[in-house]
Amino acid sequence: MPKRLLAFLPALIAVGVGGFFLWALVSGRDASILPSVLINEPAPQFALAPVEDVDRPGVSREDLLGQVTLVNFFASWCIPCLAEHPLITRMAEDGLPVFGINYKNEPTEARNWLRKYGNPYTRIGSDYDGRTGIEFGVVALPESFVIDQNGVIRYKQVGVITPDDLENIILPLIAVLQKEGVANEGADPL
Amino acid sequence: MKTNALRFGRLLTLGLAAQIIALTGAFAQTDGAASDWDGSLDEVPARARLIAATTGVGQLDELRVGIEIELEPGFKTYWRTPGGPGFPTSIDWEGSTNLDTAAFKWPAPTRFDVLGFDSFGYIDHVIFPIEIIPIEIGQPVQLRANVGYLACDDICVPMSADLTLDLPAGPAAPSQFANQIDQFRARVPVTDGVMVGLNFEGAGLQGTTDAPLVQIAFSATEPFVSPDVFVEGPEEIFFGRPEMRLDGNTVVFTVPAEDAFGEEQVNISGQPLRVTLVEGGRALEARINPEWGGFDVAALSPAIASGGGVGIGGLGAAGAAGATGAAGLSIFAVLVFALLGGMILNIFPCVLPVLSIKLLSVVGHGGGSTREVRTGFLASVAGIIAAFLVLATLVVGLKAAGQTVGWGIQFQQPLFLVGMILLLTLFACNMWGLFEIRLPGLVSDTAVRHSGGTSLKGHFFSGSFTTLLATPCTAPFLTTAIGFALTRGIGEVYAVFTALGVGLAMPFILIAAFPKMVTKLPKPGPWMITVKKVLSLALVATAVWLLSVMAAQVSLLTASTVAALMVVVALIFAMRKFIPARAGRAVPVAIAAVAIFAFATPALLPRSEVASAGVEVRAEVAYQPFDPAAIPALISTGKVVFVHVTADWCITCKVNEKRVLEVGDVASALARDDIVVMEADWTRPNDDIAAYLATFDRFGIPFDVVYGQDTPNGKTLPELLTANAVLTALGNASPTLRLALN
Numbered sequence: 024m025p026k027r028l029l030a031f032l033p034a035l036i037a038v039g040v041g042g043f044f045l046w047a048l049v050s051g052r053d054a055s056i057l058p059s060v061l062i063n064e065p066a067p068q069f070a071l072a073p074v075e076d077v078d079r080p081g082v083s084r085e086d087l088l089g090q091v092t093l094v095n096f097f098a099s100w101c102i103p104c105l106a107e108h109p110l111i112t113r114m115a116e117d118g119l120p121v122f123g124i125n126y127k128n129e130p131t132e133a134r135n136w137l138r139k140y141g142n143p144y145t146r147i148g149s150d151y152d153g154r155t156g157i158e159f160g161v162v163a164l165p166e167s168f169v170i171d172q173n174g175v176i177r178y179k180q181v182g183v184i185t186p187d188d189l190e191n192i193i194l195p196l197i198a199v200l201q202k203e204g205v206a207n208e209g210a211d212p213l
Numbered sequence: 214m215k216t217n218a219l220r221f222g223r224l225l226t227l228g229l230a231a232q233i234i235a236l237t238g239a240f241a242q243t244d245g246a247a248s249d250w251d252g253s254l255d256e257v258p259a260r261a262r263l264i265a266a267t268t269g270v271g272q273l274d275e276l277r278v279g280i281e282i283e284l285e286p287g288f289k290t291y292w293r294t295p296g297g298p299g300f301p302t303s304i305d306w307e308g309s310t311n312l313d314t315a316a317f318k319w320p321a322p323t324r325f326d327v328l329g330f331d332s333f334g335y336i337d338h339v340i341f342p343i344e345i346i347p348i349e350i351g352q353p354v355q356l357r358a359n360v361g362y363l364a365c366d367d368i369c370v371p372m373s374a375d376l377t378l379d380l381p382a383g384p385a386a387p388s389q390f391a392n393q394i395d396q397f398r399a400r401v402p403v404t405d406g407v408m409v410g411l412n413f414e415g416a417g418l419q420g421t422t423d424a425p426l427v428q429i430a431f432s433a434t435e436p437f438v439s440p441d442v443f444v445e446g447p448e449e450i451f452f453g454r455p456e457m458r459l460d461g462n463t464v465v466f467t468v469p470a471e472d473a474f475g476e477e478q479v480n481i482s483g484q485p486l487r488v489t490l491v492e493g494g495r496a497l498e499a500r501i502n503p504e505w506g507g508f509d510v511a512a513l514s515p516a517i518a519s520g521g522g523v524g525i526g527g528l529g530a531a532g533a534a535g536a537t538g539a540a541g542l543s544i545f546a547v548l549v550f551a552l553l554g555g556m557i558l559n560i561f562p563c564v565l566p567v568l569s570i571k572l573l574s575v576v577g578h579g580g581g582s583t584r585e586v587r588t589g590f591l592a593s594v595a596g597i598i599a600a601f602l603v604l605a606t607l608v609v610g611l612k613a614a615g616q617t618v619g620w621g622i623q624f625q626q627p628l629f630l631v632g633m634i635l636l637l638t639l640f641a642c643n644m645w646g647l648f649e650i651r652l653p654g655l656v657s658d659t660a661v662r663h664s665g666g667t668s669l670k671g672h673f674f675s676g677s678f679t680t681l682l683a684t685p686c687t688a689p690f691l692t693t694a695i696g697f698a699l700t701r702g703i704g705e706v707y708a709v710f711t712a713l714g715v716g717l718a719m720p721f722i723l724i725a726a727f728p729k730m731v732t733k734l735p736k737p738g739p740w741m742i743t744v745k746k747v748l749s750l751a752l753v754a755t756a757v758w759l760l761s762v763m764a765a766q767v768s769l770l771t772a773s774t775v776a777a778l779m780v781v782v783a784l785i786f787a788m789r790k791f792i793p794a795r796a797g798r799a800v801p802v803a804i805a806a807v808a809i810f811a812f813a814t815p816a817l818l819p820r821s822e823v824a825s826a827g828v829e830v831r832a833e834v835a836y837q838p839f840d841p842a843a844i845p846a847l848i849s850t851g852k853v854v855f856v857h858v859t860a861d862w863c864i865t866c867k868v869n870e871k872r873v874l875e876v877g878d879v880a881s882a883l884a885r886d887d888i889v890v891m892e893a894d895w896t897r898p899n900d901d902i903a904a905y906l907a908t909f910d911r912f913g914i915p916f917d918v919v920y921g922q923d924t925p926n927g928k929t930l931p932e933l934l935t936a937n938a939v940l941t942a943l944g945n946a947s948p949t950l951r952l953a954l955n
Contacts, residue, residue: 100300101369106328127371136298139474153371163258163368182368183328 061176066094066168067158071148075130077137082122082148087174091200092120093193094168095144096156098128099136101164107183108140114189115143119197123147126156126164169193171200244268245381246388250283251374258285259364263356263378264340264390266912270354271385276345277912278378279394280304280360284337288366291334292322294445299332300363300371302341308357316344320400321489321496324441327365331454333443340397354380387903387912392895395913396862402489402496408865408933409495410434416488416501417508419467423477427452427468427503430513431490434871435462438493442466446486449473465510495864544705548712551694555716564683568720569748586728592669594718594725596676601714604680605707608698627815630763631775633681635808637756638779644749646742647786676718682755683717771818778811834875834883839893841905844920853888853921853946858906858914860896865932866915873934882943882954921946 061067070083087094095111097104115121123144125133130149137147150156159168169178178196180188248263259282266277280302282290291299306315318341322333347354356378364370406412414430429442437459444452453469472479483502490497558564698709715722724730756779764772785803836857844854857874859866873879883890893902895914906916909929917934918927919942928942944951 098369098371100295100298100363100371102298102327102330102332102365103367103369105298105330135474163370165368 061160061168062179064176066170066174066176067155069148069155069158071124071150071155074125074133074137074147074149077130077134077142077147079123079142079144079147082124082146084174086122086146087170089172090120091172091197092122092170093197094122094124094159094170096124096126096150096159096161096164096166098126098164099132100128103183104165105140107165107185108143110184110186110189112141112143114193115145120145124155124159125149125151126161127151127153169196169200171203244388245379246390247281248376248378251376254283254285257372258288258366258368258370259283259290259362259372261360261362261372261374261376263358263376264394265378265380265388266391266394267380267385267907268388269383269385270347270351270380271383271910272351273385273910274346274350276347276354276380277391277394277398278343278345278356278380279340279390279397280343280358280376281340281393282335282338282362284335284364285366286337288364289325289327289332289334289336290339290362290364291332292443293319294333294443296324296333296443297327297330299327299334299365299369300361302360302362304343304361305359306357307359310355311347311349311352312354312356313346313348315346318342318344318398318401320397321402321491322443324443328367332365340393342394342398342401351382353382356380385907385910387900387907389898391903391906391912392898395895396860398913399860399863399865400494400496402491402498403865404498405933406497408868409497410864410868410871411490411492411495411497413488413490413497413499413501414463414513415508416486416499416503418482418503418505420469422479425470425479425481427470427481427486428465428508428510429468429488429501429503430463430465430508430510431497432463432513433492434868437462437464440464440490440492442468443489443491444468444470444486445488446470446481446484449476450479450481450484463513465513494862544708547694547698547705548708551698551709551712552716552719554694555713556719558683558717559720564679564717568679569751583728587725588669589672590721590725590728592672593676593679594721596673596678597680597718597721598676598711598714599673600677600680601710601717602707605710608710609703609706627763627767627771628812630759630767631811631815634756634759634763634775634779635782635811636678637752637759638782641749641752641756642783642786644745644752646745647783647789676721680714680717767815768818771815774814774818775811778807778814781807834880834890836890836892839891839902839905841891841901845925847889848920848922848925851887851922851947851949853919853943853950855883855888855890855943856893856916856918856920856927857890858893858895858902858916860894860914862896863914869915869917869934873936873939877936879936879939882940882950885953887947887949888943919943919946921950923947 066084066087068084070085071081073079073081082094093111093114097108097111111121121144123146125147128149128151130151133149148155156162159166163181165180165183167180167184168176171177177200178193180193184193246265246268250260250262252260254260261280261282264279264281266279267273270276282302284290291301293301295301304315304317306312320335320339320341323336325332325334325336345354345356356376358374358376358378360372360374360376362372362374364372403409410433412432414432416427416429418425419428420426427444429444431440431442433440440457440459442455442457444455446452449472451471451473453471455466455468458465458467470479470481482504486501486503488499488501490499559568694709694713698706757776760772760776763775782804785800785807789800839856839858841856844856847854857866857870859870874883882888893899893905895902903912906912906914909916909918909927911929915932915934917930917939919930919939920927921943924942924946928945930938930942940954944954
């Protein structure tokens with residue numbers, strides 16, 4: 024019996040050593056792979072220039088303060104972004120400040136896309152190298168954040184916003200947050 | 214969208230373990246001919262690696278490598294033109310050494326739908342073949358590839374992979390990836406259509422300047438099954454979903470074009486466009502500059518020009534990027550076609566006898582009760598429709614397995630043919646009055662003597678039998694409907710086949726609805742015997758027709774033998790009257806024995822193929838198993854050895870077989886006793902075949918070699934064979950052949 028167990032020893036060592044290396048390997052990259060848990064944390068620092076030749080100012084963390092905002096990561100290459108575009112447009116039309124972050128996208132392509140499908144965003148920042156995406160833990164598009172008047176992330180939507188999500192989660196949350204006012208930290212997020 | 218969050222949140226639990234297994238596994242298996250995967254699918258939705266067809270650079274002036282991308286089920290990555298939003302794979306070779314050029318190849322794309330938008334690309338898995346030209350032949354090549362690609366499902370993830378693969382100096386032994394790389398290379402569209410049996414016929418513009426339609430026509434050596442076309446042009450032009458009209462070996466696509474930025478006028482006349490035709494595993498690329506008018510469909514296919522053929526309407530991708538709603542056949546129109554086609558089948562020779570027998574059986578009932586007639590016919594209706602559903606399931610299954618499917622494919626099965634012929638013979642003997650034994654089940658139904666004794670099961674099976682008999686016949690509308698179904702999804706296949714079934718069952722449905730029509734027929738009498746003898750002849754005619762199918766599909770000899778056996782069956786029945794009753798018991802045994810012999814015939818007799826067209830005589834090449842070790846011995850006895858490496862996925866190999874190896878002078882030459890033809894089937898990876906190819910510095914197929922006394926090391930033939938090239942190579946291989954073939 025012990026002999027049989029010994030036979031597994033090299034395999035166990037291999038798995039152990041391999042596991043350690045992998046852990047080391049992976050943990051160095053997980054900012055770009057794992058969604059960071061940012062809910063109820065202040066939005067990260069960022070300052071993005073506008074998309075070239077698009078008639079909207081850029082976005083920085085300071086622009087988030089003093090109002091409830093929806094920050095929407097989008098790109099022209101992303102079909103799901105196009106799928107949720109009508110809803111994003113509707114939210115903007117209803118008066119919510121919607122800030123776009125144009126993720127890993129050629130400015131000309133983003134410009135054409137906005138020209139073709141409409142531009143609902145009050146501000147758009149160009150995150151061409153994806154660094155702000157990393158700060159926000161964005162790996163997949165689309166992704167949207169509801170940010171309160173203090174610049175704290177209160178909700179994160181990975182993937183397309185469906186009408187259902189909008190009616191049952193996002194709009195009610197925004198209504199609550201808008202009543203909360205400024206500097207009401209520590210309130211229950213939902 | 215919680216699932217998406219979860220999808221990426223599993224890392225520290227399952228992901229880590231899986232990655233250890235994946236990576237340690239990868240180290241163990243790849244012989245250094247592949248880079249590591251850049252991740253695990255438990256962690257990210259897609260991963261990539263570099264693979265090479267060889268373990269070393271050898272003295273090759275061109276190295277075959279590939280980028281393999283594996284996606285989580287449901288995820289897609291894009292072709293060089295994504296169709297809608299998306300971006301193609303790109304590679305940066307920065308940091309590579311001894312790399313002159315890297316030619317990246319795009320395998321033919323698939324059309325798929327992402328959230329209602331038509332897109333072109335690859336689902337679940339793809340290998341992009343790459344041809345590397347080294348600066349210095351024989352020196353190590355270090356590949357450093359930064360691969361950017363997009364993986365999309367209901368979310369999109371832009372991926373970036375840094376891949377490293379070193380190909381050392383030393384022998385270019387084939388790696389385990391040689392086969393797979395070549396499989397994907399075989400899917401890269403060719404510009405010379407002969408290689409894949411496809412031909413570009415012409416293109417032109419129709420419609421108006423604010424709604425132009427690009428018309429593109431292709432033909433094929435075999436009827437089209439599910440062709441699709443992809444059009445690429447200047448970025449300001451958006452091409453919608455093609456409408457297709459299909460007429461056997463000809464297809465005409467009409468592709469709506471619109472300005473990508475919403476301008477009224479579309480500047481398309483004379484613009485350079487690239488069109489890619491994809492039909493199953495084969496793909497052809499053509500460059501066109503379509504002009505207004507410019508192409509006459511009527512000259513190519515009158516049927517298509519007059520609105521015939523299979524029309525496949527643009528469903529029009531929904532949403533903002535949607536195509537213009539191209540007019541075409543809706544599924545409802547196709548279902549009406551299917552219904553009509555099914556009804557028309559009833560008057561075709563393959564079905565008419567069965568219908569007549571059925572009617573006669575009712576008469577046999579002596580105008581039985583209305584209720585009895587109704588239930589009997591309804592059971593047959595159920596049988597017909599059930600058989601069509603079984604056929605639909607088969608079609609769906611074969612399609613899923615990547616097989617080519619069409620109407621009546623089972624008639625290429627000799628055993629099926631023998632079975633049908635035998636059944637028809639038994640029916641005919643029965644109708645002629647040669648025997649009146651009640652056989653169980655299916656046959657009992659048409660043993661019309663016994664009024665009221667027919668079971669519902671019998672009626673059901675006679676319906677199914679009707680369907681089987683109908684399959685070799687094609688009626689107007691039928692091919693249209695089936696062609697449509699074959700290019701669509703599972704739902705459409707079932708819908709169309711059900712409609713066909715309802716159409717075929719229409720006479721039965723009518724009788725079930727108005728049973729009085731038949732119960733009012735005259736009482737049985739001597740007239741019935743005459744009618745039955747006439748029907749018996751009709752059955753014999755059907756059997757003869759099936760025998761002719763068999764002669765075309767299998768061989769004349771097999772068909773004649775089966776025919777003779779059927780005559781024996783009839784004689785046994787006929788003789789029964791003249792032999793003592795006790796010996797009569799041996800009759801069923803004798804019939805069974807003959808039947809078994811008939812089933813064995815196709816296997817026992819040599820299969821010499823006679824083309825049904827009857828124009829060119831196709832000789833069957835007697836392929837021997839691949840055995841390279843035996844070649845020197847064969848040469849020393851004066852033989853010439855022809856090695857043909859082929860694979861199911863190698864369309865050009867198949868084209869070579871059909872156009873050159875198995876026809877005309879080449880076929881008769883290869884049939885000679887002093888030529889041994891070896892076939893190596895590389896459909897699946899095979900180390901022996903890969904190693905053999907590598908001895909010629911080849912890592913892909915088609916590949917054909919001729920060995921003989923004068924060419925003991927083998928003379929390789931061009932990829933696309935010609936009769937002349939093969940005959941010359943055979944002639945050069947040995948002095949005796951040179952004389953014989955000249």
